[in-house]
Amino acid sequence: MNPTQLFDPASSTYTYVLSDASTREALIIDPVDEQLERDLATLERMGLSLKWAVETHAHADHITSAARLAELTGARTAAPAGCNVGTAARQLRDGDELRFGGETLRVLHTPGHTAGSVCFLWTPKDQPEPAHVFTGDTLLIQGCGRTDFQSGDAGQLYDSITQRLFTLPATTIVWPAHDYHERLQSTIGAEKATNPRLAGKTREQFIALMNDLHLPRPRRIDEAVPANQRSGLRQDAGAAVPAEGEVRPATGYAGDIDPGTAYAWMQGGRAVLVDVRTDAEREWVGFVPGALAAAWKQWPGMAMNAEFDAQVRAAAAEGQSLAMLCRSGVRSIAAARRATELGLTAYNIVGGFEGDLNEQAQRGQLGGWRKAGLPWKQN
Numbered sequence: 365m366n367p368t369q370l371f372d373p374a375s376s377t378y379t380y381v382l383s384d385a386s387t388r389e390a391l392i393i394d395p396v397d398e399q400l401e402r403d404l405a406t407l408e409r410m411g412l413s414l415k416w417a418v419e420t421h422a423h424a425d426h427i428t429s430a431a432r433l434a435e436l437t438g439a440r441t442a443a444p445a446g447c448n449v450g451t452a453a454r455q456l457r458d459g460d461e462l463r464f465g466g467e468t469l470r471v472l473h474t475p476g477h478t479a480g481s482v483c484f485l486w487t488p489k490d491q492p493e494p495a496h497v498f499t500g501d502t503l504l505i506q507g508c509g510r511t512d513f514q515s516g517d518a519g520q521l522y523d524s525i526t527q528r529l530f531t532l533p534a535t536t537i538v539w540p541a542h543d544y545h546e547r548l549q550s551t552i553g554a555e556k557a558t559n560p561r562l563a564g565k566t567r568e569q570f571i572a573l574m575n576d577l578h579l580p581r582p583r584r585i586d587e588a589v590p591a592n593q594r595s596g597l598r599q600d601a602g603a604a605v606p607a608e609g610e611v612r613p614a615t616g617y618a619g620d621i622d623p624g625t626a627y628a629w630m631q632g633g634r635a636v637l638v639d640v641r642t643d644a645e646r647e648w649v650g651f652v653p654g655a656l657a658a659a660w661k662q663w664p665g666m667a668m669n670a671e672f673d674a675q676v677r678a679a680a681a682e683g684q685s686l687a688m689l690c691r692s693g694v695r696s697i698a699a700a701r702r703a704t705e706l707g708l709t710a711y712n713i714v715g716g717f718e719g720d721l722n723e724q725a726q727r728g729q730l731g732g733w734r735k736a737g738l739p740w741k742q743n
């Protein structure tokens with residue numbers, strides 16, 4: 365079974381979806397923020413339930429959607445232990461294994477592009493040969509990742525490629541994190557024989573070649589690396605909250621509002637507060653008295669709530685607007701877009717009930733309804 369390969373043209377990034385044919389459990393490698401809707405649609409079309417969202421390293425050229433995928437699908441996040449992604453649920457070390465259904469993805473620590481970079485080896489149960497290796501920016505087709513920033517080291521990269529990757533069977537299929545020339549895949553044998561950076565090159569020659577590349581600084585590095593070290597939740601998320609009373613325009617729904625505005629509108633009868641979190645979250649984390657419960661997805665499994673459309677239509681029956689509340693403001697955007705498609709006026713409450721994750725991966729400190737001191741209760 366082959367992985368599903370998806371491409372982000374803006375960053376030339378490949379994202380991979382791997383699945384177990386019988387259980388339909390899946391894993392995604394290097395998902396891109398801007399492609400979240402595409403990836404969710406792909407999972408839905410293929411009938412997959414996402415278990416893991418994993419990174420090969422902390423990328424400098426795009427922002428991951430891992431945290432948002434986790435929020436929307438119930439998947440868990442995993443990232444290399446050496447990449448300082450404090451928010452990732454699993455910190456991956458050499459030899460670790462991630463399971464999805466009966467399938468296993470094995471971690472190969474391959475420092476060089478960055479100190480923490482890893483590759484992933486997949487040997488599908490039903491077709492063990494050829495195996496598949498997801499090489500991130502360690503090994504590219506007829507190239508390799510750069511080593512001139514983010515703790516890169518050309519000597520280490522040479523050792524990782526020649527001692528770890530080139531010792532895999534020659535038939536192993538190479539799936540890189542990027543390609544800039546529309547090539548899709550390669551093999552270990554082909555790269556070993558013809559990769560111009562490595563074939564016939566000594567370690568010293570490789571280091572000299574890498575040190576002589578003089579590449580431009582990645583355009584998005586200052587924004588992307590800090591965001592990726594929080595699984596894609598941006599550093600400025602807290603700062604982006606609209607002022608009280610302000611409606612910030614948005615695409616696909618009526619706009620973003622802060623929790624205080626939503627509370628004022630709810631009190632004044634201007635909007636119905638719709639809590640789109642799961643029953644379990646409201647029960648365990650807390651709820652807003654007077655809010656309507658209309659889950660977007662339900663735990664366990666985060667299956668879509670088939671009653672959602674009917675519930676929000678009923679809530680807006682008297683022509684009221686809707687203000688959507690979720691945990692941190694991700695599902696609420698999806699819910700507001702859906703309500704808008706139904707012809708309703710729907711706003712997203714930025715920060716949700718609990719706010720964004722902070723540096724220690726804890727919620728409740730960065731924005732959100734509870735942080736704002738608005739009324740809530742716990743059962």
Ligand code: FE2
Binds near residue numbers: 501509
């Ligand atoms: Fe990279």
